[in-house]
Amino acid sequence: MTVLPHEDLGSAWRAARPRAAGRHLDTAACSRQSTRVLDAAAHHARHEAELGGYVAEAAAEHLLQQGRSVLAGLVGMAAADLAFVESAQSALATLLAGWRLPAGGRVAILPGEYSPNSAMLRAAGLTPVPLAVDGVGRAVPEEVERLLAADPPVAVHLTHVPSHRGVVQPAREIAALCRAAGVPLVLDAAQSLGQVDVDLGADVVYGTSRKWLAGPRGVGFLCVRPAVAAQLTPVLAPAADLPPMRAFESGEAHVAGRVGLVLAVGEHLAAGPDRVRQRLSALGRAGREVLDGAAGWRVVEPVDEPTAATTLVPPDGADVVATRARLLTEHGIVTTAIGVERAPGEMTGPVLRVSPHVDGTLDDLEALAAAL
Numbered sequence: 001m002t003v004l005p006h007e008d009l010g011s012a013w014r015a016a017r018p019r020a021a022g023r024h025l026d027t028a029a030c031s032r033q034s035t036r037v038l039d040a041a042a043h044h045a046r047h048e049a050e051l052g053g054y055v056a057e058a059a060a061e062h063l064l065q066q067g068r069s070v071l072a073g074l075v076g077m078a079a080a081d082l083a084f085v086e087s088a089q090s091a092l093a094t095l096l097a098g099w100r101l102p103a104g105g106r107v108a109i110l111p112g113e114y115s116p117n118s119a120m121l122r123a124a125g126l127t128p129v130p131l132a133v134d135g136v137g138r139a140v141p142e143e144v145e146r147l148l149a150a151d152p153p154v155a156v157h158l159t160h161v162p163s164h165r166g167v168v169q170p171a172r173e174i175a176a177l178c179r180a181a182g183v184p185l186v187l188d189a190a191q192s193l194g195q196v197d198v199d200l201g202a203d204v205v206y207g208t209s210r211k212w213l214a215g216p217r218g219v220g221f222l223c224v225r226p227a228v229a230a231q232l233t234p235v236l237a238p239a240a241d242l243p244p245m246r247a248f249e250s251g252e253a254h255v256a257g258r259v260g261l262v263l264a265v266g267e268h269l270a271a272g273p274d275r276v277r278q279r280l281s282a283l284g285r286a287g288r289e290v291l292d293g294a295a296g297w298r299v300v301e302p303v304d305e306p307t308a309a310t311t312l313v314p315p316d317g318a319d320v321v322a323t324r325a326r327l328l329t330e331h332g333i334v335t336t337a338i339g340v341e342r343a344p345g346e347m348t349g350p351v352l353r354v355s356p357h358v359d360g361t362l363d364d365l366e367a368l369a370a371a372l
């Protein structure tokens with residue numbers, strides 16, 4: 001019988017937040033915030049009404065700066081390297097707007113790149129070129145090394161864990177290869193930070209609050225090492241007494257959300273990132289074992305992939321969007337239906353994505369298998 005590690009972590013995580021209305025297996029879309037995180041954001045909003053928005057923000061600055069430090073630390077950078085932004089997508093848009101890479105410059109990306117990312121690269125006048133991948137869409141480091149040597153792109157953009165598949169890219173190896181070749185590596189950590197280790201030596205790391213970190217929606221972050229930050233030109237110069245990356249932080253912002261994210265990161269650290277990762281990967285394995293073959297649905301990921309996100313290919317004739325709706329309305333199970341448009345360079349049909357956080361249980365997974 002499967003036993004999940006760190007049951008204490010699962011029960012503490014569950015007890016720390018409002019009771020779920022059903023079975024929430026949708027962290028890769030949006031996590032459930034803790035009561036402390038919700039209260040901190042509400043408290044800040046209340047402060048804005050009591051003190052004035054700018055006075056409240058100044059009063060929160062010490063906390064926000066601690067948050068920049070801790071969040072940047074999770075990706076191997078420092079507080080001065082981080083800008084709070086509104087989402088992962090706005091982080092990439094901010095980066096590309098500031099970087100002003102030469103028109104037509106080639107940026108190597110995964111064939112299964114998240115389509116909004118490849119669209120943004122093209123909108124910035126860049127030319128995406130594919131990285132070589134294996135059968136599950138994982139980049140092949142030897143091929144990446146060959147590309148970097150033979151015809152180096154202006155940058156490599158790697159989505160660490162894609163949205164449409166719970167597969168981890170070999171980001172540490174690729175970071176080392178990029179470093180050796182002098183080609184900057186940009187890492188999309190929207191699905192990885194809080195789920196797998198992201199302190200890997202990338203030059204740029206960006207992500208979002210609401211997924212595996214379980215912070216509020218509408219908040220994201222952009223971390224840039226000083227050597228690349230020096231190549232960025234902001235629209236407006238930063239204040240003389242602030243680090244250069246602060247010029248990329250939007251002045252008008254959902255500050256209460258940033259406060260919530262800082263608290264959520266603190267809770268992640270207190271839980272122990274290693275313990276979180278161990279439990280999440282055990283949940284992923286258990287889910288793949290329970291779900292593969294259930295009513296003819298087939299798991300895409302290798303069973304022992306160290307993530308909690310599992311995607312399922314439907315049996316002939318099953319409609320993924322209708323199944324997702326039926327699971328929600330008839331069984332209270334929250335999942336995501338992902339269409340081919342999410343990653344058209346790799347997906348051959350729609351999938352159902354299942355992504356518990358550490359409060360997930362074997363009972364949830366078995367209930368889903370039965371409901372399918």
Ligand SMILES: *Cc1c(COP(=O)(O)O)cnc(C)c1O
Pocket residue numbers: 086087088089090114159161162163188190191207208209220
């Ligand atoms: C969700 C996601 C994004 C976008 O994040 P937002 O915060 O919604 O902008 C980017 N990349 C990947 C891999 C994602 O899963």
